[in-house]
Amino acid sequence: MSRVVKLAVIPGDGIGPEVIAEAEKVLDAATAGSGIRFDKTRFSLGAARYLETGDTLTDADLDAIRQHDAILLGAVGGVPGDPRLKDANIERGLLLKLRFELDHYVNLRPSKLYAGAPGPLAEPGDIDFVVVREGTEGPYVGNGGAIRKGTPHEVANETSVNTAFGVERIVRYAFDLAEQRRKKVTLVHKTNVLVHAGSMWKRIVDDVAREHPEVDVDYLHVDAATIFLVTNPGRFDVIVTDNLFGDILTDLAGAVTGGIGLAASGNINPDGAFPSMFEPVHGSAPDIAGQQKADPTAAILSVALLLDHLGLRDEAARVTRAVEADVAARGTAARTTAQIGDAIAGAVQA
Amino acid sequence: MSRVVKLAVIPGDGIGPEVIAEAEKVLDAATAGSGIRFDKTRFSLGAARYLETGDTLTDADLDAIRQHDAILLGAVGGVPGDPRLKDANIERGLLLKLRFELDHYVNLRPSKLYAGAPGPLAEPGDIDFVVVREGTEGPYVGNGGAIRKGTPHEVANETSVNTAFGVERIVRYAFDLAEQRRKKVTLVHKTNVLVHAGSMWKRIVDDVAREHPEVDVDYLHVDAATIFLVTNPGRFDVIVTDNLFGDILTDLAGAVTGGIGLAASGNINPDGAFPSMFEPVHGSAPDIAGQQKADPTAAILSVALLLDHLGLRDEAARVTRAVEADVAARGTAARTTAQIGDAIAGAVQA
Ligand SMILES: CC(C)[C@H](C(=O)O)[C@@H](O)C(=O)O
Ligand SMILES: CC(C)[C@H](C(=O)O)[C@@H](O)C(=O)O
Numbered sequence: 001m002s003r004v005v006k007l008a009v010i011p012g013d014g015i016g017p018e019v020i021a022e023a024e025k026v027l028d029a030a031t032a033g034s035g036i037r038f039d040k041t042r043f044s045l046g047a048a049r050y051l052e053t054g055d056t057l058t059d060a061d062l063d064a065i066r067q068h069d070a071i072l073l074g075a076v077g078g079v080p081g082d083p084r085l086k087d088a089n090i091e092r093g094l095l096l097k098l099r100f101e102l103d104h105y106v107n108l109r110p111s112k113l114y115a116g117a118p119g120p121l122a123e124p125g126d127i128d129f130v131v132v133r134e135g136t137e138g139p140y141v142g143n144g145g146a147i148r149k150g151t152p153h154e155v156a157n158e159t160s161v162n163t164a165f166g167v168e169r170i171v172r173y174a175f176d177l178a179e180q181r182r183k184k185v186t187l188v189h190k191t192n193v194l195v196h197a198g199s200m201w202k203r204i205v206d207d208v209a210r211e212h213p214e215v216d217v218d219y220l221h222v223d224a225a226t227i228f229l230v231t232n233p234g235r236f237d238v239i240v241t242d243n244l245f246g247d248i249l250t251d252l253a254g255a256v257t258g259g260i261g262l263a264a265s266g267n268i269n270p271d272g273a274f275p276s277m278f279e280p281v282h283g284s285a286p287d288i289a290g291q292q293k294a295d296p297t298a299a300i301l302s303v304a305l306l307l308d309h310l311g312l313r314d315e316a317a318r319v320t321r322a323v324e325a326d327v328a329a330r331g332t333a334a335r336t337t338a339q340i341g342d343a344i345a346g347a348v349q350a
Numbered sequence: 351m352s353r354v355v356k357l358a359v360i361p362g363d364g365i366g367p368e369v370i371a372e373a374e375k376v377l378d379a380a381t382a383g384s385g386i387r388f389d390k391t392r393f394s395l396g397a398a399r400y401l402e403t404g405d406t407l408t409d410a411d412l413d414a415i416r417q418h419d420a421i422l423l424g425a426v427g428g429v430p431g432d433p434r435l436k437d438a439n440i441e442r443g444l445l446l447k448l449r450f451e452l453d454h455y456v457n458l459r460p461s462k463l464y465a466g467a468p469g470p471l472a473e474p475g476d477i478d479f480v481v482v483r484e485g486t487e488g489p490y491v492g493n494g495g496a497i498r499k500g501t502p503h504e505v506a507n508e509t510s511v512n513t514a515f516g517v518e519r520i521v522r523y524a525f526d527l528a529e530q531r532r533k534k535v536t537l538v539h540k541t542n543v544l545v546h547a548g549s550m551w552k553r554i555v556d557d558v559a560r561e562h563p564e565v566d567v568d569y570l571h572v573d574a575a576t577i578f579l580v581t582n583p584g585r586f587d588v589i590v591t592d593n594l595f596g597d598i599l600t601d602l603a604g605a606v607t608g609g610i611g612l613a614a615s616g617n618i619n620p621d622g623a624f625p626s627m628f629e630p631v632h633g634s635a636p637d638i639a640g641q642q643k644a645d646p647t648a649a650i651l652s653v654a655l656l657l658d659h660l661g662l663r664d665e666a667a668r669v670t671r672a673v674e675a676d677v678a679a680r681g682t683a684a685r686t687t688a689q690i691g692d693a694i695a696g697a698v699q700a
């Protein structure tokens with residue numbers, strides 16, 4: 001069997017290129033001799049590109065990226081406080097623009113505590129859940145504005161937009177995923193305050209739940225959910241939630257499962273109309289860039305999600321197992337980014 | 351010296367009456383022989399009242415409450431899922447209505463890890479910070495709505511409203527508080543996504559910071575803030591943030607400092623135009639109500655905040671010290687709600 005996968009690679013800024021180099025190593029190792037060939041196009045996007053050209057993500061960039069089967073992204077964002085980036089907002093103009101333009105409505109973020117991974121909890125228990133974060137609606141839509149800007153009479157609004165269409169498709173995805181896992185879905189929202197959006201989410205979860213009688217469903221307010229993430233994370237299987245709550249919960253989840261050095265994510269368009277994008281949850285960390293200090297594991301686990309998305313389940317499982325073994329064997333001795341990548345790539349091939 | 355303080359007491363639902371009974375015991379113990387007399391009016395408000403009369407908070411209730419110098423509240427809210435409460439929304443109609451109508455723009459939530467308090471973190475370090483949560487704006491304003499409700503074409507919006515007036519007053523409060531503490535203010539927001547509200551918050555913090563050159567200022571995105579709350583909570587002194595982020599962060603903060611059984615809060619109108627309201631952060635926990643299982647410590651610490659707000663600093667300090675001693679001495683033996691209250695009240699008087 002021979003198959004060509006067109007992969008757009010966006011190394012990005014800061015530690016992005018370093019962790020992506022290791023992720024590619026592991027991708028190559030996992031697919032060596034399998035007849036699958038990755039036809040890669042590199043896109044130079046991010047703060048560095050913006051500083052050079054003033055462009056964040058042009059229509060031509062988008063068109064070119066759309067021609068691919070999938071995207072692997074490192075991290076984007078310049079040095080915090082850099083005055084030349086004051087008006088750039090690389091996050092909105094690049095990362096969120098990709099998620100919105102490519103209709104990445106599933107922001108998939110698994111959280112698993114690997115044996116040997118360091119974590120802040122005294123008694124973490126078994127942690128293995130997935131946050132299914134809505135990716136194209138909610139407070140992220142950019143429907144905000146301000147009047148009397150810069151004056152003592154300024155009013156700044158931000159509107160969260162939620163549609164039944166958008167909520168239903170993410171809720172269905174969450175239930176389908178739960179069917180393949182421990183069959184539990186937890187809706188996280190703030191229905192007692194955000195009553196309009198909240199009651200629509202609740203209604204749709206209740207409706208879809210009726211089609212999945214074997215799935216347990218519960219509900220938590222977002223504030224209570226953060227408590228359980230540190231006192232009883234083992235209670236979660238699949239969490240389904242909106243864009244902003246998902247952002248908050250997944251950083252916290254990353255922290256309790258050994259740090260965002262291990263947290264991977266997929267920005268998925270399940271319909272296949274657009275290429276899905278895989279990226280570590282961490283940022284570009286410009287303070288340690290170019291020093292081989294970054295942990296490439298999150299980028300490597302993002303490769304596992306990418307392989308899984310492409311239907312290459314065995315290859316994905318081999319990457320995950322190699323990471324698991326590597327994490328379990330990690331001592332206190334510091335390794336370079338490349339050393340970690342080499343070790344995992346080696347284990348994948350073994 | 352003799353002084354009469356008119357206190358509105360709202361025991362509320364579930365465990366509310368039990369914890370408030372102990373809080374009152376401690377209040378009496380702390381002020382016995384001081385010449386301060388609390389003239390108390392009891393208000394029967396909450397889910398129970400709603401089920402009896404259909405009223406949540408009438409104009410007459412509000413008028414009567416406004417005649418007081420301060421409010422002590424237990425907890426409100428019925429049994430989750432009670433069909434008779436389906437359309438009630440006690441939270442919006444009572445708790446949030448009180449906060450908004452009485453212009454409680456400071457939602458003050460101290461987080462301190464007392465020696466001996468149980469906590470989920472393996473290495474918590476010294477935790478002693480205060481969240482200054484804005485209480486009258488943001489996503490809590492109730493400016494939402496839905497069209498095509500209940501259909502596949504529903505669109506539900508929620509608008510966060512933020513004013514320079516509202517942000518400036520809470521930011522000033524935070525800086526003033528930091529001046530009396532370790533002189534550090536951390537703004538928590540999501541400026542890279544909620545750009546309009548976020549840039550106004552940022553600008554106002556920068557402006558007020560200029561008047562407080564001795565206060566260190568930093569900024570964290572809300573997602574990153576949750577990470578630090580579990581990996582390095584000792585880095586925080588005063589956190590200033592919006593209504594929703596403050597809600598989320600303070601539940602998490604409560605969890606890392608020994609559970610919401612210890613988390614107290616003040617809903618404060620610093621101008622004194624309206625009575626301020628003191629309440630534990632926890633809810634009404636109907637599942638354990640009436641069983642003397644609830645921990646009254648959060649309600650008792652709310653009494654300390656109340657005393658402090660009334661300028662009774664010595665009395666407040668005595669309550670805090672008594673709680674501190676009680677927590678330090680807590681073994682694993684279960685005590686009833688009243689036993690904990692008696693012990694702390696006894697220590698306050700000793
Ligand atoms: C960089 C930022 C816009 C982004 C988000 O908020 O989604 C990040 O925090 C994430 O979680 O991927
Ligand atoms: C009950 C609810 C409306 C309330 C809030 O969201 O403010 C509670 O969670 C709190 O923190 O006091």
